[in-house]
Amino acid sequence: xxxxxxxxxxxxxxxAFGPVQANKDIxxxxxxxxxxxxIGENGAGKSTLMSxxxxxxxxxxxxxxxxxxxxxxxxxxxxxxxxxxxxFQHFKLVKNFSVLENVVLGAEDGALLRPSLxxxxxxxxxxxxEYELNVDPDAIIEDIGVGMQQRVEILKALYRQADILILDExxxxxxxxxxxxxxxxxxxxxxEGKTIILITHKLREIMDITDxxxxxxxxxxxxxxxxxxxxxxxxxxxxVGRKVLLRVDKVPAQPKDVVLDVRDLNITDDKGVHxxxxxxxxxxxxxxxxxAGVSGNGQSELLEVLGGYEKATGEILLNGDxxxxxxxxSDGQSRRAxxxxxxxxxxxxEGLIMDFTAWENTAFxxxxxxxxxxxxxxxDNAAILKDAQEKMGRFDVRPPNPLLAAKNFSGGNQxxxxxxxxxxxxxxxxxxxxxxxxxDIGAIEFIHQQIxxxxxxxxxxxxxxxxxxxxxxxxxRIAVMFDGQIMGExxxxxxxxxxxxxxxxxxxxxxxx
Amino acid sequence: MDAMPKWADVVLVPVxxxxxxxxxxxIVFVAVGQNPWDALKLMAxxxxxxxxxxxxxxxxxxxxxxxxxxxxxxxxxxxFNIGGEGQVLLGGLGAAIVCLYVPLPHWSLxxxxxxxxxxxxxxxxxxxxxYLQARRxxxxxxxxxxxxxxxxGLLIFFLSGPMKPIGEMQVAxxxxxxxxxxxSLHDVAQMFGSEMFGRSPVNISIFLxxxxxxxxxxxxxxxxxxxxxxxxxxxxxxxxxxxxxxxxITMVALLISGGLAGLMAVNNTMGINSPQLVDNAAGxxxxxxxxxxxxxxxxxxxxxxxxxxxGALYQGGAExxxxxxxxxxxxxxxxxxxxxxxxxxxxxxRAPIEKLFLRSQRAGE
Numbered sequence: 001x002x003x004x005x006x007x008x009x010x011x012x013x014x015x016a017f018g019p020v021q022a023n024k025d026i027x028x029x030x031x032x033x034x035x036x037x038x039i040g041e042n043g044a045g046k047s048t049l050m051s052x053x054x055x056x057x058x059x060x061x062x063x064x065x066x067x068x069x070x071x072x073x074x075x076x077x078x079x080x081x082x083x084x085x086x087x088f089q090h091f092k093l094v095k096n097f098s099v100l101e102n103v104v105l106g107a108e109d110g111a112l113l114r115p116s117l118x119x120x121x122x123x124x125x126x127x128x129x130e131y132e133l134n135v136d137p138d139a140i141i142e143d144i145g146v147g148m149q150q151r152v153e154i155l156k157a158l159y160r161q162a163d164i165l166i167l168d169e170x171x172x173x174x175x176x177x178x179x180x181x182x183x184x185x186x187x188x189x190x191x192e193g194k195t196i197i198l199i200t201h202k203l204r205e206i207m208d209i210t211d212x213x214x215x216x217x218x219x220x221x222x223x224x225x226x227x228x229x230x231x232x233x234x235x236x237x238x239x240v241g242r243k244v245l246l247r248v249d250k251v252p253a254q255p256k257d258v259v260l261d262v263r264d265l266n267i268t269d270d271k272g273v274h275x276x277x278x279x280x281x282x283x284x285x286x287x288x289x290x291x292a293g294v295s296g297n298g299q300s301e302l303l304e305v306l307g308g309y310e311k312a313t314g315e316i317l318l319n320g321d322x323x324x325x326x327x328x329x330s331d332g333q334s335r336r337a338x339x340x341x342x343x344x345x346x347x348x349x350e351g352l353i354m355d356f357t358a359w360e361n362t363a364f365x366x367x368x369x370x371x372x373x374x375x376x377x378x379x380d381n382a383a384i385l386k387d388a389q390e391k392m393g394r395f396d397v398r399p400p401n402p403l404l405a406a407k408n409f410s411g412g413n414q415x416x417x418x419x420x421x422x423x424x425x426x427x428x429x430x431x432x433x434x435x436x437x438x439x440d441i442g443a444i445e446f447i448h449q450q451i452x453x454x455x456x457x458x459x460x461x462x463x464x465x466x467x468x469x470x471x472x473x474x475x476x477r478i479a480v481m482f483d484g485q486i487m488g489e490x491x492x493x494x495x496x497x498x499x500x501x502x503x504x505x506x507x508x509x510x511x512x513x
Numbered sequence: 514m515d516a517m518p519k520w521a522d523v524v525l526v527p528v529x530x531x532x533x534x535x536x537x538x539x540i541v542f543v544a545v546g547q548n549p550w551d552a553l554k555l556m557a558x559x560x561x562x563x564x565x566x567x568x569x570x571x572x573x574x575x576x577x578x579x580x581x582x583x584x585x586x587x588x589x590x591x592x593f594n595i596g597g598e599g600q601v602l603l604g605g606l607g608a609a610i611v612c613l614y615v616p617l618p619h620w621s622l623x624x625x626x627x628x629x630x631x632x633x634x635x636x637x638x639x640x641x642x643x644y645l646q647a648r649r650x651x652x653x654x655x656x657x658x659x660x661x662x663x664x665x666g667l668l669i670f671f672l673s674g675p676m677k678p679i680g681e682m683q684v685a686x687x688x689x690x691x692x693x694x695x696x697s698l699h700d701v702a703q704m705f706g707s708e709m710f711g712r713s714p715v716n717i718s719i720f721l722x723x724x725x726x727x728x729x730x731x732x733x734x735x736x737x738x739x740x741x742x743x744x745x746x747x748x749x750x751x752x753x754x755x756x757x758x759x760x761x762i763t764m765v766a767l768l769i770s771g772g773l774a775g776l777m778a779v780n781n782t783m784g785i786n787s788p789q790l791v792d793n794a795a796g797x798x799x800x801x802x803x804x805x806x807x808x809x810x811x812x813x814x815x816x817x818x819x820x821x822x823x824g825a826l827y828q829g830g831a832e833x834x835x836x837x838x839x840x841x842x843x844x845x846x847x848x849x850x851x852x853x854x855x856x857x858x859x860x861x862x863r864a865p866i867e868k869l870f871l872r873s874q875r876a877g878e
Binding site for chain 2: 307308309332333334335336342344351353354355356360363364365367368373377378379
């Protein structure tokens with residue numbers, strides 16, 4: 001044992017929410033000046049553990065030691081006082097404030113703002129040189145990119161004299177290049193003696209920058225190992241509890257006729273911002289076209305137009321016939337009638353009604369289907385229930401209880417309900433947005449297999465994902481979107497993450513090659 | 514994670530709310546120098562003690578079923594129609610016009626024609642607020658409450674001018690022709706040789722109310738429209754994804770809501786002992802409907818039970834102030850307490866009970 005006290009030591013932490021045991025007797029030690037990764041599937045209890053450390057939740061049992069001192073953390077104020085800083089997945093910034101104002105917010109010295117701001121400005125300058133964290137202090141948050149915004153969050157923590165920095169899924173919104181930059185900063189922070197806890201579900205990040213890694217599964221700490229002593233397959237197996245296929249198993253595509261032909265699609269929103277700028281592409285029967293890109297570059301709008309709930313100008317042909325983009329048939333019902341099925345990006349706000357039961361959700365969007373009607377007037381609830389039961393069986397939804405409300409299923413099982421509903425319509429074109437966001441590894445494998453199986457039946461599939469790994473593994477062709485445009489198309493076996501990353505960052509096709 | 518059991522949600526929460534209201538009411542009675550237990554007994558007697566009193570209770574309950582359903586239908590679309598008062602008044606205007614100016618030979622025809630007119634007028638009164646909500650995003654709460662004032666003014670204009678019989682002092686229409694007077698339940702009872710319900714105004718509209726309950730139940734849980742209304746009410750963004758038109762659903766749900774409120778006027782005009790339209794024909798039922806819908810969890814069965822309770826409270830309270838020196842204002846305070854606890858403060862009672870249940874569930878693990 002070394003004689004230095006760990007920066008953080010958690011002993012026997014337990015926390016339950018109702019019947020769910022989110023954390024079970026968790027103990028962990030993080031040594032100062034290291035980067036410690038915590039990896040686990042959604043719902044494994046990572047965020048709960050960190051929320052306890054940051055004073056958002058009170059643990060039912062267990063103790064926290066900071067630098068060897070037993071510490072009570074009843075609220076986030078106490079956590080900050082103890083030198084803990086947190087960078088949330090969803091930034092907590094005031095969008096119309098400047099960087100400086102955001103850094104000072106909540107840490108003002110007195111009733112007057114001016115002296116605090118002046119002090120903060122000086123501090124920011126020294127932090128910037130010390131950690132290579134350059135940000136213009138007078139820039140307004142909404143004008144700077146997500147990577148910059150994340151730096152502001154880190155600066156906020158450092159300004160509050162954090163020695164321990166917790167980052168929750170920090171790369172979810174970043175391009176690969178931005179992520180690399182972040183990792184450089186984290187490395188620099190480590191050199192300066194800061195302790196970093198990185199929560200993620202991406203194996204690659206763990207392997208790249210952490211010194212030690214803890215694996216969590218279903219509220220329990222499965223193992224803490226030196227990163228150099230492990231490998232991705234081993235970690236994945238510990239996360240899921242069984243061997244997992246990290247690569248998607250599929251035969252080469254057999255593309256046939258063009259099913260979807262998008263020509264010069266444009267969207268200008270209410271504020272006059274160009275969301276889509278002349279987007280054109282084709283998807284053939286029997287192939288998966290993957291659209292890569294950092295979130296917020298027009299992919300969502302593209303799916304919404306195709307799904308029938310966003311207006312656009314331009315032309316879309318389905319099986320050679322034009323689709324109504326603005327008129328009476330530019331709604332989701334008409335799209336479904338034309339054979340377009342849609343697994344939306346946001347299953348909690350679009351794909352499902354969380355308060356509805358699983359069986360009610362099975363008919364969602366297809367509630368006009370004749371097989372769900374009893375006569376002209378009434379719906380055949382019994383038929384929907386039966387259909388739901390069968391679908392849940394085929395797609396291995398757990399628990400297989402169609403009477404349960406959607407919100408009571410895990411993310412992966414919710415997604416299976418949506419995927420089952422859309423795939424089993426036997427569509428000509430399947431739109432899939434972020435099919436595995438917030439889905440556990442076991443379900444990811446299953447959902448990917450279903451998508452590939454649909455492709456092999458000769459259907460056209462448009463896949464939008466911000467997970468580059470998913471795009472690379474699943475697509476037969478890849479198009480990269482940036483700022484509402486398609487920057488270029490690549491074949492997955494003739495490109496790499498670096499090249500795609502450059503296109504995602506807005507590099508022109510020729511420049512990136 | 515999990516919710517508390519359904520019986521606690523549907524039964525326990527309202528019962529606790531009522532108990533709290535009763536406790537504070539008791540304090541109020543003590544403060545005005547009355548024995549709360551005696552007052553409670555008197556109120557209960559006044560509500561159901563004689564078949565006459567029971568008849569009045571049922572009469573008021575009929576009103577509250579209609580307005581409760583009206584609020585509930587809108588609520589399923591996540592729309593808060595608090596314009597029941599105005600829609601009832603307009604419904605009354607529709608019924609009055611039909612009864613006074615259309616020659617109707619029999620009460621059955623009058624019921625059909627009157628109910629249709631009342632529903633249409635009630636629905637029409639919500640067209641503008643509904644349109645403004647659906648197309649312009651003007652909040653339905655603001656617009657419908659303004660329309661209550663306009664309805665009240667409009668009605669007074671008609672009842673003190675064009676529709677007022679010459680030589681009458683009252684702000685009311687003429688008494689409707691006898692053929693449009695709906696049979697009272699007393700009339701029905703007499704056919705079976707009973708004198709049940711005596712002079713009370715409870716009439717066959719109560720069956721219309723129960724039919725409306727079945728209709729709303731079928732609409733909300735067994736039709737495509739109801740499915741779309743509930744989808745839209747639970748998640749606007751998901752409804753958009755599914756291709757459910759927000760504008761259509763907002764319009765249709767509010768029109769149905771307005772129509773149901775309008776229907777109440779049948780009971781309160783064609784059903785009363787002297788069938789006519791008076792200026793305060795709504796009598797606050799539009800607002801009580803909000804409490805009824807909340808307490809009844811927007812389900813027709815719950816609404817019927819809550820409406821009976823409020824009917825009893827209304828009638829029992831009236832008897833209480835008639836039979837004792839307790840001022841009528843105190844009775845209004847009691848009613849307000851019940852509405853406040855079961856309606857507005859519902860969440861205050863629900864949250865701690867829910868917490869208790871979750872804790873005991875966890876302890877049981």
